[in-house]
Amino acid sequence: MPSPELFHKILGLTLLLLPCYAQGKPGQFFPVPGFRAEKGLSQPYLPGFPSVTGNEMEDTVLQLKDRILKLEGVLRLQGxxxxxxxxxxxxxxxxxxxxxxxxxxxxxxxxxxxxxxxxxxxxxxxxxxxxxxxxxxxxxxxxxxxxxxxxxxxxxxxxxxxxxxxxxxxxxxxxxxxxxxxxxxxxxxxxxxxxxxx
CATH class of the missing domain: 3.10.100.10 (Mannose-Binding Protein A, subunit A)
Structure with missing residues (x-):
């Protein structure tokens, strides 16, 4: 289960993308800025998200991908x-x-x-x-x-x-x-x- 903070970030992303889907322009915000190396760190990070390493990063990414896929499916139904x-x-x-x-x-x-x-x-x-x-x-x-x-x-x-x-x-x-x-x-x-x- 994503943390409340992570859930709110996903919700914010959804609210951001909703107008694009409603206008039939789902690609307007993609590709999302990718992971990039922070100065002095070998681990990549996603701006706006807390720094995590190793398995935590993989778990977070998998949870986000799963949640976004579900949300995109719901948006496609437009209902x-x-x-x-x-x-x-x-x-x-x-x-x-x-x-x-x-x-x-x-x-x-x-x-x-x-x-x-x-x-x-x-x-x-x-x-x-x-x-x-x-x-x-x-x-x-x-x-x-x-x-x-x-x-x-x-x-x-x-x-x-x-x-x-x-x-x-x-x-x-x-x-x-x-x-x-x-x-x-x-x-x-x-x-x-x-x-x-x-």
Whole structure:
């Protein structure tokens, strides 16, 4: 977890870049001034950031790269965001079928929203209620009818099925979230709200 000081610097950078992305000019501030050698020091430093050495520098750079990639993905959606734990959930307010949703989220640098606990489910529900539209989740039926898993093949450790769901038994391979936060198995060709996670 980045320190509060580091978080505020990332937030400042984001606020600085936001107008460029809104104007369609993401390259206006890049390349960012790189690391340079400070007088009398063999270690490079980034102006405005505290001096760190060795593994601390690598860890900080990796954390920054990861956070910036997530923020850039959110900016590409040009929509709303909400958070749960370390995850950022975002929507552009558009609807698409399941496969188009997966593609849109990947192109934005994230993946389709896949709740792993009640808090993440509530973060996705925020958009479902706000737009009054069901949303696909990153969950699909496995090769065993009636058994669902995350898109990476991992078993579900959290579920929030509506009463008597899933009921499709091989006919409904995708999962949608209702406006009350419960889940239903559904065919993948319906248009649903696009919600991504970063």
């Amino acid at each position: 709303k965001i909400t958070t749960s734990g370390q995850k950022i959930f975002a929507t552009n307010g558009k609807t698409a079928d399941f496969y188009a949703t997966v593609k849109m989220c990947q192109e934005a640098g994230g993946c389709i929203a896949s709740p792993r606990n009640a808090d993440e489910n509530a973060a996705i529900l925020h958009f479902v209620k706000q737009f009054n539209r069901y949303a696909y989740l990153g969950i699909k039926e496995s090769l065993i009818p009636g058994k669902f898993q995350f898109l990476n093949g991992a078993d579900l450790s959290y579920t929030n099925w509506y009463l008597h769901e899933p009921s499709g038994k091989g006919e409904e391979e995708c999962v949608e979230m209702y406006t009350d936060g419960t889940w239903n198995d559904k065919k993948c060709n319906q248009n649903r709200l696009v919600v991504c996670q970063f």
